[in-house]
Structures are given as structure tokens and as C-alpha cells.
Amino acid sequence: MNRLSKIKIFLGLMYLMVVTSVVIAFFYFGANTFLSPSYLIENKNYIFGLRDQNLILIGSVYFFFAIIWVFLMGFGTPLIIFAGFALGTVLGSVLSIFSFTIGATLLYCFANHYFKDLVEKYLGNKYSKLKNNINENELSYFFSLRVVPGIPFPIKNLLPVLFNMKVKNYFLATLFGEAVPIIISVSIFSGISSAFQSNKDFSLNLLFAPEIFSPLLALALMSLVANYIKKKYFN
Template sequence: MEKAKKIKIYLGTLYLLIVFIFLWFFFSKFSLNDLATYDFIKNNRDYIFKVKQNDFFLTIFLFIFFTIIWVLLLGFGSPIFLLGGFIFGKWFGTLIVTFSLTIGATILYLFASYFLKDLIIETFSKKFYSLSEKFKKNEFIFFLIYRFVGGIPFPIANILPVLFNVKLKNYFFGTFFGILPTLFVGTTLGSGIEKIINENEIAPSFFDILTSKHVYYPILGFFIILIIALIVRKINYLNKI
């Protein structure tokens, strides 16, 4: 247990150091005022698309690599699916985002299984012990449901299955297909934002953005998935998640 605590301190320190370096580098190049301007977003959209046009496969590789690092640093999924939809569009973006997040989550799961298992058990076992029996009945199906219904922050959801010793194959495919519906909707939203920027030389009003079919369809999709997830959670007695 003492070893796990030391690892936690080392990882926490490394994480904060990396975040600090990233923020320092980022804000040495850009100011908050720059980030808030429509011209900044539009110009960088043009730059990203130029890079993608010049070397499509390099863009894919860099996106996958960045996503894996992001997940390992306990980042949330929403910035990734918005960015993926923005760069790659709705259909291909969904595939790339889902694959990238699944790879990152699987690597994090392996790392947590080997180095943080005691810490995870100590922290989460009391609250989630009741789920053990459900995993034993049909590990893949229940893990698929677990991924789909959500309700747990993405970084924690990635490492929590360590409690239940989920098989690697079930973890990978359960994650891929479980998060796919939500990521499709989120990636569609990112793609819609890109279309709005491409179609407007000047910044549209918030109302115009919200009422655009590129945006309100994905938002409606989120609500539909949320309702389905709540029903599935109720049926499978996952209200404690």
C-alpha cells in the first residue's frame, strides 16, 4: 500500500508538471483574448485543414497520439470528440475518435492494473463492490452497458474495472462499442461547429448557432441517448453509479 501511495505521488507530480509545461508553452504563444476571438478560431481552422490536406495520414497519427497521451493524463473525452469531428468530419471522425479513446483507455487500464490496483481497491471498492456479481454473470455484456450508460467521469470509468479484473479483450471491445453512440453524437456536433465556421465569415450570434441544424440535431441526439442510458441504468440497477 505504501508503494502505491508513492506511485500516486510520483504520477500526480509528473501530471502537474506536464500540465504546467503545456499551459506555459500554450499561453506564451496565445492570450485569452486571442482564444476568444472568432478570427482566431477560423484562421486556425484553415491552418489545420491545410495541414490535413498536405499530409492526411500524419494528421491522423498525430491526433491518435495526442488522444492517447490525453487519456493517460486523465483527460475527459469531450474535447477529443469535438476536435475529432471538427477536423475529420462526422463519420470518419467518429471512427478515429472512438479508436483513439479506446486505445488510450486500454493502455491506462493496463497501467492501473499493474501499478495502481491496491490504491484503486482502497479508494473505490466499498462504493462499487455491489457491481462485482453483475460482472461475473456476463462480463462483456455488463461492461458494454457500463460504458454506454456512463454516469462516471471518463478518467475514473477507465480505471474502475480494475476492481473487477475485466479481461483485456472484453475491456477493449466493450469500450469501443459502448462509447460509440455517444461519441457519434459528440463528433457530429464538432463537425457541425466546423461547418458553421466555414459558412460564416463573421461570427454568428449564439442563437443562430444554437438553431443551426448542424448543432441542434446533435444536441437532440445527446438528450435521446441520455434518456436511453437512464432507462438502461434503471433496468440494470445501476442507480448507484
């Protein structure tokens, strides 16, 4: 085994150790409770006050944290909840779209260099059909893959390793493919945030508030379109 191979193995193991440590720390220290509805309701005044006084700082920290989080194969939902609740639809969506795209692209480049064999071993057989079809037009095909449901976000970020996708195409497909789902999802939690600020009761009636119902309707329509794409191109 040459020196380069040893370095790649070392870096790969270090990455896996960091990912494992972050996941353990996230749940051990109860970080997930900060995103629970009960916590957000009980601390809404403190959260909104902190946001209004430090919006630029919070936005900057969120942006760089999201890049690292996605690079470490974290799920996007916790970030989306925070972005919508604390940053609002516009700023939360913009920061999420670009941070998710950058983090996913860094993960793809890293995995393609250090974990290519591992990705092919665990995902190659399951997604062999994708590997055969995507070579026809990798940009549009991966864009469609970004929209369809049923594949976890970290797995979507790693799948292009199977067919050695160009980094430019990966970046563009992720940027535009994740944009609509992110905007809709952030809008939902931003609507909930606005309802909290207006001191509305947290009940089912809240779902029919325009700021929440509209993005929920858009989410339902997007799901129909995504399922149509899935049936037509991925079955």
C-alpha cells in the same frame, strides 16, 4: 520489499508525477483557452486553412496525442471539441473512437498491474455493487456502464480494475460502448465548425441548424436510453 515491488512503486510514482505535471502545464500555459468558443471564433480562418493544408499530419498527431492523453487520465471533452471542429464528423469520430479505446486499454493494463490496491482503496466501497454484479457478464455489463451518465471518463476507465476484467472484453466494451457518444458529440462540434465556415452568426438560432440540431436530438435520445439503463441495472 523485493526488487520487483520497488520497480512497481517507482514506475507508479513516475506515472503520478507525469500526470500531475501534464495537468499543471495544461492550465499554466493556458492550453485550455485554445478550446474556448471565443478563441475558435476569432481564429477560425487560420484553423480551417491549417487543417485543409495538413489534414493527414493533424489527424496523425491528434490520434497519438489522444492515446497519451487518455492514458494520463485526461478528460475526453477537450479532444472531442478539437476532433469535431478540426477533423469533421467521420475522421474525427473514427480517430477518437480508436485512440480513446487504445489509451483507455493501456491505462487499464497499467493500473491493474501497478495501482490495483490504490484503485480498490478509493473506488472499491463506492462501486461495490458493480463489483458484485459484473462477474455475471462482464462484457455486456461494462458496455452498459460505458453508456450511462454520471461517472467521469477517467473513473470509467479504471473501474474494471476492481473485478480484474479480461483485456479483450475491456477493449471491445470500450470500443463499442464509447462509439455512439463519441460520434454524436463530434457531430455537434463538426456542425458548429460547418456553421463557422459558412460565416453564420454565433447565436441560439445556430442550434437549430440541421448539422447541429440533429446530433443534439440524438444526444437527448441517447441520454434517455442511458438513464433507463442506469435505473434498471445500476441502482
